[in-house]
Amino acid sequence: MNKLPPLNALRYFLAAAETLSFKAAAEQMFVTQAAISQHIKTLEAFFGCQLFIRGHRHVSLTKAGERLLPDIATGFSFLDKGVGNLVMDPRPNILNLTVIESLSSRWLVPRLYLFQQEYPHINVRIQPTNRLLDFDQNELDLAIRFGIGDYPQLKSRKLAQDTIHLVCHPGLAKQIDTAQSVSRHPTLTEKSSDIMPAWKSFYQQHRINPDVGRNALHVDDSSVTIIEAALAGQGIAMVRNSLIFEQLEKGQLVKLFNFSFKCHYAYYLVAPEAHFKREKIQCFSNWLERMFSEIPQ
Amino acid sequence: MNKLPPLNALRYFLAAAETLSFKAAAEQMFVTQAAISQHIKTLEAFFGCQLFIRGHRHVSLTKAGERLLPDIATGFSFLDKGVGNLVMDPRPNILNLTVIESLSSRWLVPRLYLFQQEYPHINVRIQPTNRLLDFDQNELDLAIRFGIGDYPQLKSRKLAQDTIHLVCHPGLAKQIDTAQSVSRHPTLTEKSSDIMPAWKSFYQQHRINPDVGRNALHVDDSSVTIIEAALAGQGIAMVRNSLIFEQLEKGQLVKLFNFSFKCHYAYYLVAPEAHFKREKIQCFSNWLERMFSEIPQ
């Protein structure tokens, strides 16, 4: 195994040799013409001979360049083939997906029949979980997370921002005339995501001592339970718009004090970079973006 | 032509797959184990699956890794073949060499029979020139230059430093009793290399006004002519030691005032980097270094 020159330089050589144009090679390789020029120069220095004759408006191969081309072309075609085979989707008709539990049950699953109608050949298998599972181990294709979008070794694509509302049952709302009176009722909270900062913001905005009125019902990491409790009139909750906008529209829940809190977190599609090339994932993410864009703010 | 992952990562994958050891792959690729580890991780992120199962004291390939290996191995073997074919010497028994004229005629050519005796299968073809010719165009293997060793797109290997002496014919030396009297005799100069700085140094050292005594005979860029003229007693010259040390030993020339000037320039072997791998060039450069080391200072 000899010392090879910079491998990208060989790749650019191939592109230039096939097109007989540094400009066309640059376009093909998504770099500038200068980059191609410099790499060819590096290769020529490495080999100690010229590979191209520079002409006006195009280049041509020297004898040395012609000698080099076939093996390099064959070499890269094998590399392309090897890489291409592995990038390909082993299960093009099954989409294994993890989704945070709240979004799954309250928003996605009720809509999935629309995706099924549009793409009947793709079976979506949802696994609700609030943890980021290992993709390889669990044969996952995609995850929908709510967070800051930074996951090691994974690519994130932002789906949507969200807003948190302070809400309760309309019957309970009649008993809440001032912001301060909120503390006299059960407040439904969770520790995850942006809910705690939202409460803090509300208390600060209305100059309320958060320690007054210790009636809070704490449910650890379960937006779903909190929303069910709020719908049942059991307390006041901070909830993301995407999870309750339909109940707001139907008057099953009402906003209090017009309080809104812009989340720092957002919804993300998360997967290994290669997965985003899979057609089923492109179909699903297009559909999902459309569904998200239909959520009223 | 798909987007490929970093090509060096594929190369390290191949080394690791063939040895089943990141440590052995690192040794083979002349990088650290950490570099291999990081690149494999990058590849696994690119493909969205694991390529190796990490074990104690060795690794093994996953199914995905086993699927990737054959095409990558074939791909790189073609790249190695293509590159190897071009690096190989098209004329292993002829060494085309340019040498600065002065060194060629006064020192190298008289010794070349020694090289021929030692390497009878290598024909050295010398082209004396004081210009750096194009290697490709002139089918050159090597050049011997006297300079600072910095030539664009070429590699330089330093052969030797040199020293400049102030010399003349012994007969003429009898008429030169003081440094100042040097100006009353013809001084043989050239514009190239370190000769002018040497003269300047001599004048400064002896507090001589260089404009006094305008008998200088100027020969443009021809040490050979200057040396011939000095040997004929026609004037005083600054000359590099390597070109006249034999004449000094035989008393055909004498040093004046024990003046020496250490050259800033040096002798260099110059060629495209690839040429230094050629066996004939390795033989010649070893021989040449020995010949240079035999020059008395």
Add this chain to the structure above:
DNA sequence: AACTACAGTTAAGTTTTACTTAACTGTAGT
């Protein structure tokens, strides 16, 4: 002859990648 358009070159600066080092982790063997 002058001007224009285009492709390749190169210097200089910026960005990105790749590498190393050092500390750490886990697994066997002693």
Add this chain to the structure above:
DNA sequence: ACTACAGTTAAGTAAAACTTAACTGTAGTT
């Protein structure tokens, strides 16, 4: 319990690679 070894990872440094902008040379056009 200790030791040895191979792989991992964070942090820092060095090198490579890229871009931009100015330049050059060659045809074609006016």
